Amino acid sequence: MAATSLPPFPTDLPVQDLLVVDFRLLKAGDKEQADILWRAATTWGFWYLKNHNVNDFVESMFEMGKEVMALPFKEKMKYWQGNKGGSFGYRHAGATYTDVDGSTDVAEFINISKDDALTYPDVIHKVYPAPVNSHMKEVVRPFIQACLKSSAVLMDVFNEKLQLPIGTLSELHRPEKECISEARCIRVPPALKDTKVALGAHTDFGSISILANKLGGLQVLVSAGNTSEWKYVKPIDGFVICNIGDTLSILSGGVLKSCVHRVVPPPGLQFMHERWSLVYFSRPINDVYLEALSEKSLVIAETVKNTDKRMHEPGMTAAQWFTKRQKQYRTDSEKDIENILAPGPKDTQEQN
Numbered sequence: 645m646a647a648t649s650l651p652p653f654p655t656d657l658p659v660q661d662l663l664v665v666d667f668r669l670l671k672a673g674d675k676e677q678a679d680i681l682w683r684a685a686t687t688w689g690f691w692y693l694k695n696h697n698v699n700d701f702v703e704s705m706f707e708m709g710k711e712v713m714a715l716p717f718k719e720k721m722k723y724w725q726g727n728k729g730g731s732f733g734y735r736h737a738g739a740t741y742t743d744v745d746g747s748t749d750v751a752e753f754i755n756i757s758k759d760d761a762l763t764y765p766d767v768i769h770k771v772y773p774a775p776v777n778s779h780m781k782e783v784v785r786p787f788i789q790a791c792l793k794s795s796a797v798l799m800d801v802f803n804e805k806l807q808l809p810i811g812t813l814s815e816l817h818r819p820e821k822e823c824i825s826e827a828r829c830i831r832v833p834p835a836l837k838d839t840k841v842a843l844g845a846h847t848d849f850g851s852i853s854i855l856a857n858k859l860g861g862l863q864v865l866v867s868a869g870n871t872s873e874w875k876y877v878k879p880i881d882g883f884v885i886c887n888i889g890d891t892l893s894i895l896s897g898g899v900l901k902s903c904v905h906r907v908v909p910p911p912g913l914q915f916m917h918e919r920w921s922l923v924y925f926s927r928p929i930n931d932v933y934l935e936a937l938s939e940k941s942l943v944i945a946e947t948v949k950n951t952d953k954r955m956h957e958p959g960m961t962a963a964q965w966f967t968k969r970q971k972q973y974r975t976d977s978e979k980d981i982e983n984i985l986a987p988g989p990k991d992t993q994e995q996n
């Protein structure tokens with residue numbers, strides 16, 4: 645649905661104003677834009693990006709996602725991501741807990757590996773539902789390539805500001821190496837009566853996330869002194885929302901901030917609509933050991949001098965850590981696929 649035919653984002657809600665980075669200028673080496681990006685990434689860890697070409701593929705990615713989610717539940721589950729720490733493939737709604745009382749999420753995903761998209765029709769990790777394959781070359785791959793280009797530019801700015809040797813961060817994220825980077829299309833149904841949280845509070849596991857959405861619902865946890873408050877991030881037509889994830893925060897010794905966020909039902913009259921969002925998660929190469937790059941940067945070394953390593957460094961590689969995190973908060977960790985396929989309100993077609 646075109647953004648213009650959707651109800652507007654309400655004007656009376658707590659909103660976190662994010663800085664806007666002009667990607668075209670940033671890519672051309674504009675120092676002011678690099679400073680804006682640095683300020684955003686070292687304070688809130690979230691910012692808007694404008695004048696980028698990721699947008700060229702957003703609508704077609706949503707179309708692909710809609711075709712996938714319209715498939716019968718059994719068909720989607722043939723491509724299930726599983727519950728053993730993998731991510732690629734289909735993830736059904738309700739797969740994770742959103743609070744300690746046992747509420748569950750209401751979001752379903754299709755996750756497509758960067759490696760599989762770049763090598764298609766060769767398969768590195770996973771095969772995908774038919775609509776992913778039929779749009780792989782014209783839509784999914786170019787979308788991922790645009791995200792790779794954008795994140796490489798952002799990464800180079802962080803590299804310079806962190807005073808790391810040239811190319812350090814890009815070497816740890818080389819696109820031709822295997823990793824868990826992926827594109828994700830998310831569907832949240834029109835708000836169900838008692839849904840408080842559509843996707844639970846989390847930080848992103850990876851380095852940089854690039855997000856496109858049209859309806860509100862994304863919230864960031866903003867701390868001021870001893871209190872913290874959930875604030876909405878307002879979708880802006882043509883802009884994507886970017887954020888720092890945990891791995892880049894760890895590698896930078898905490899200089900770059902990975903902010904807690906969640907998705908609640910769209911606010912105001914937007915609640916009646918299906919919510920679609922699209923994310924590209926840029927993650928380090930699988931065997932990158934997750935630790936602050938203190939030996940390569942005085943900026944990082946100075947920052948970590950007084951921090952407890954155990955608080956920030958998981959002591960394992962990016963792939964091991966991702967698998968561990970991915971298994972957390974699952975509602976289905978003891979279940980096999982037959983159990984999940986048993987009749988229930990999971991099929992989006994049956995729900996609506």
Ligand SMILES: O=C(O)CCC(=O)C(=O)O
Binds near residue numbers: 828843855861
């Ligand atoms: O749908 C959104 O707006 C955000 C999704 C998100 O945070 C995630 O998938 O990690």
Ligand SMILES: [Fe+2]
Binds near residue numbers: 846847848905
């Ligand atoms: Fe997220």
